[in-house]
Amino acid sequence: MDDARKGDAALSAGKPEEALEHFTKALSVNSTAVKYYIGRATAYQRTAKYTESLNDADLAVVLARKRGSRELIKDAQFRRAIALFHLAKYADAAFLLRIVRQLDEKDKMLPIWEAKVAKKLEDIAEDDEKRKVTIKETPDVEVPNVSASAAPAKIEEPAPMPQAPTAVVPTPKDKIKTDWYQSQDIVTLNIMAKGVPKDKASVEIEKNAVSISFPVVNSSEYSYSADPLYAPIDPSQSKYRVTPTKIEVTLRKSTPGVKWHKLEGDGPVAASTNENKSSVPYHLLKDNESTPAYPTSSKSGVKNWDKVVVNDLDDQDEIEGDETSHFFKQLYGNATPEQQRAMMKSYSESGGTVLSTDWSNVGNKTVEPSPPEGMEAKKY
Template structure:
């Protein structure tokens, strides 16, 4: 079974998640190893099969608890929390990360995910929001296998899974691909609004994108289902500079960057309501400039704190890499978190980061404002004062 796991790992690295599931599933027929369950959960998650991913993560928790190994238990709770975050169950996700910390507080990536789910928890409405309710148990109930929607065939053997593979090559079940599986999201900075459309197998050559001064249109055919996905936003919340706006099409994501005509204008939605004028009044909310982060006497874009020897980084000059691996890249996450944060959250991030010399980061100003952060170096590293 080791060879199946190696093949599954290779497929996972190559982002061939369907093939990875096939190999991990074959290995799991012999042994329900928690690490193998977590690998398959990761593949399911990246395919958007959240229910199957959660079932595997819950199974991994049960097996790991039975074996009594703290690191395995922490890994299982961690994956469970990531999957629940993808399902927008922020209260349940945050609780899983709390349990993770009880078993391994130094787990790689844990601090980043705690900060991420805390920000999403607050943005969703805090304790009053339905998605923030805690409804899960620390020890999951016995997991019943989910009914497969089709079968995997790998080297002549049938393996339960929601996709279909024949002779080791993936053949997507076209009945599972529809417009309901396509979603879009957006975020903004002072000078641009970014719209992302997430789907599987986007046909790069037949995607139609029209960016106009007051509208955006995106359409593309979906697989072999003879359906067409269309996104029409007309009118946009405010006018844009269509000549400076750009887009990028990949097989799993379309990214459209709309350059704002009015720098600093904060959009409250993508589309203007009927009562709004496309030409937004001068009294509209403006995104405050990053006074703490940049020199007012210059027109340079904002820089962010860093402990790098090369000095502060200007994120606006860096190329944003493709990242569909659960948003695990901390640089990309913290850039987006800071960009979309309110002034108090930015102050909290600045103060905690600077006082701790880059070893701590908090987003809660009510907590940060009243205390001083000490330098807490990683395990095995000794903190020394300047000149020692």
């Protein structure tokens, strides 16, 4: 059970390889635990080992039916469907998703995967073999014998009762916002929502897509999907974390150095031959253009950061200030013209308490101050 808990924690932290090790250890002690097989099937999927994932999900279905657990059957069938989708068996995946809908039509990830399968089937001819269902609702697999560790069970001392955390008021569905930024190697996606329950948040990271879903107030569901992404990522090196104020998804670029011009795209983008130039917004490269100068604590006086970004983006000695200042200056330099306008407007109008790159959200209104909890904004 301890290894199973560690496996669940590793999955939540976006560490599927570590989760595989823990679930495998847990199954060596209890080879008929349905949840362990479902957990390992999930970890296999996130490391692109879809055949192994399907094998574990098949076993989980048979064991769950023996237990008569509707919830476990549903979870196991869902994992089978995802594995078959990635193995290009779209008709089989659609067949299992219909079974999942019969068991729980309110499953939060179901609509996303139904849409993905339907999109694949649209491009397949009517007489194609991939349109034929080749599997059974209950797979024909051999159930392992009950195993138990030879060592006596370890009696653990009860853990001290933790202090109850301060309750966080969940963000309403219509107030949830998304934002993203990037570096040479990483794309970071933020879902700005307070009070997301860690055990009920679902994040699926694939090579060309990311899907997020979690319950919100009033028994509703919030779903977000970026499919396809602007460029491929490495799912095994990507991860996510749920904090009291947001879900942060860190996506590792398959090709480092490729600048994403938006989060979603129509297909993969080729790496640029001169990334330093391509990563600078075009309007900063115009000759004789008057660019704004920003405040600085430098003894040498006001510095034109737009000029710094254009002339020498990678010259660390040119960028003064601490690491935080350096980060925000790079973020501004790598932003599109629209994102830069949003950053300047939101930062100045909010008194330095809000920094947004979404012009559609801040362009048509005054950005109100939003100080951290326990502090208040004052006008001077």
